[in-house]
Amino acid sequence: MPDIRAISFDLDDTLWPIRPLIERAETALHAYLARHCPRTAAAWPIPRMRELREQVAREHPQLAHDFTAQRLISLERALAGSGDDVAHAQPAFEALYLERNRVAFYADALPALDALGARFPLASLTNGNADLGRIGIAGRFTVRVAARERGVAKPERAIFAHTAAALGVELADMLHVGDDPWLDIDGAARAGMRTCWVNRDGSAWPTELPPPDLAVATLDALVAALADARLPAAAGPSGEPAEPANLPR
Ligand SMILES: [Mg+2]
Known part of the structure; x- marks a missing residue:
């Protein structure tokens, strides 16, 4: 064993569960944009913003596992393309990230x-x-x-x-x-x-x-x-490690 x-x-x-978390996070991001950068919000509804992140991920394979970087690049691109200040990328991401970490x-x-x-x-x-x-x-x-x-x-x-x-x-x-x-x-x-x-x-x-x-x-x-399973207790008085736990099948 x-x-x-x-x-x-x-x-x-x-x-x-991740899906409701991401949906809430994307909604929070969109709300930030609607409030502070309405042109970007109008041009990039949630599904289109999601597609943009996926496109950025394809363009930057080295960032394949860095969703934070993908989001920031996506936001900068969307903001710039809409004529909004790219300085909003970080606080917009923060709006998203706040919800992303409010896990249930x-x-x-x-x-x-x-x-x-x-x-x-x-x-x-x-x-x-x-x-x-x-x-x-x-x-x-x-x-x-x-x-x-x-x-x-x-x-x-x-x-x-x-x-x-x-x-x-x-x-x-x-x-x-x-x-x-x-x-x-x-x-x-x-x-x-x-x-x-x-x-x-x-x-x-x-x-x-x-x-x-x-x-x-x-x-x-x-x-x-x-x-x-038996406890993998700390080393005993003799200095020998205790028995590790058995994993039942
Ligand atoms: Mg998983």
Whole structure:
């Protein structure tokens, strides 16, 4: 039975739903523009602004995982094209980002972080641009890893390896928890980690991928699945590390 000593968590759609968040954030951005830069707001309704960000992402593949940079470039372009002051880009982004970080956690998220954080070092591992400090949960993670800061994103091995190294554990001793079969589960498995797929909407597992080690509908189920795992307690008096937890299949 494989052992785990630390757990990494995806954020968006694992700890909170992302779609309503982005819709609120884009609405807040549009409201800022309507108030301060009405020409830009008129020329760039929300769907068109979204398309512009996607276009900017295609034009700047090096920014593929930096949604903040994509947004700022998009805003500067939209503002300039409408004859508005590009200095509005930063406060307009701030209007969006404020809402982007007003997350509504899934009901099981914080209790699971509490329960698992008491037993394992936790890492956050995201391709998104959530600000855990603003959200108020930065302190729950020993290590916080973001693709936009690392310049490499899930599913690439390097970002999983960085996370394990930052926690001081081997990849094989870690469990990665996430909702995306390709970015989270296949990526982590290829990196040599144990995996837990959070499948909240009852999706079918993609037949082309090897299955995850665990599949759960809620994080409560993950906590329950790990409940019998032995504690990876601190080194004993002899200096020998205690037994790590076993991951049930
Ligand atoms: Mg996700």
